[in-house]
Amino acid sequence: MLTVNNIDVAYDQVQVLYQLSLSVERGEILCLLGRNGAGKTTTLKSIMGLLPLRTGSIELDGESLNNLAPHHIPGKGVAYVPQGRRLFSELSVQQNMEIGLMASGAGKETREYALSLFPRLRERLKQRAETLSGGEQQMLAMARAICTRPQVILLDEPTEGLQPSMTSLIRDVIVEMKQQNVAVILVEQHVDAVLSIADRVSFIEHGVDAETVYASKLHNNKGLVQKYLGV
Ligand SMILES: Nc1ncnc2c1ncn2[C@@H]1O[C@H](COP(=O)(O)OP(=O)(O)OP(=O)(O)O)[C@@H](O)[C@H]1O
Ligand SMILES: [Mg+2]
Secondary structure, three states: OEEEEEEEEEEOOEEEEEEEEEEEOOOOEEEEEOOOOOOHHHHHHHHOOOOOEEEEEEEEOOEEOOOOOHHHOHHHOEEEEOOOOOOOOOOEHHHHHHHHHHHHOOOHHHHHHHHHHOHHHHOOOOOEHHHOOHHHHHHHHHHHHHHOOOOEEEEEOOOOOOOHHHHHHHHHHHHHHHHOOOEEEEEEOOHHHOOOOOOEEEEEEOOEEEEEEEOHHHHOOHHHHHHHHOO
């Protein structure tokens, strides 16, 4: 569905991704795992058109995304929840969600659907985003992405720094997206946080997709995890 084919990506002169490839299907959760600085965030930014490709291509259902300006990518059905969220901090919960709805032309039903996944946001519709707790901000970032009615959602460490109850809520919503046939790319650093929900795992190492395996294969094979994430 979404395919990344042999991309090279650099920040100015410094190359960070090398012939990186991955793919994700509808209704699938692909997890990207790798150490700090491996290139996970850079991979997501590249998909969103935020960084130019030196070589390679990115396709959605066979249609190239390469030459689209970043603001046209969400319109193709690709939503991005960046690391550290990035809300419109002075706008309210409701206004942040409206921005997602406007991007897709979706209506009230979509808003209600997003609020049903995160009931706590409904109690805080008028509250400014910057005054939300960390967990609530993460909920809002995801709710806004869901308001764009994505076919593909890219999540960059959505549970970073959150307590276990919040982590499990976020994880439930990710599974719900999969059940809605959305393709999910989930970046994580902690294998325990994702093993139970991921379908496949791609290990990213030094800007290379070192190995991709079915998540079920990792349950009884801590060796691979140790190899790519080991301390
Ligand atoms: N704006 C930038 N300018 C220059 N180099 C950058 C920039 N952003 C990231 N890099 C470098 O690119 C490499 C990959 O960074 P990236 O953020 O993709 O890693 P990551 O896998 O997401 O790491 P983390 O787990 O810490 O979030 C790192 O060496 C980083 O220093
Ligand atoms: Mg990162």
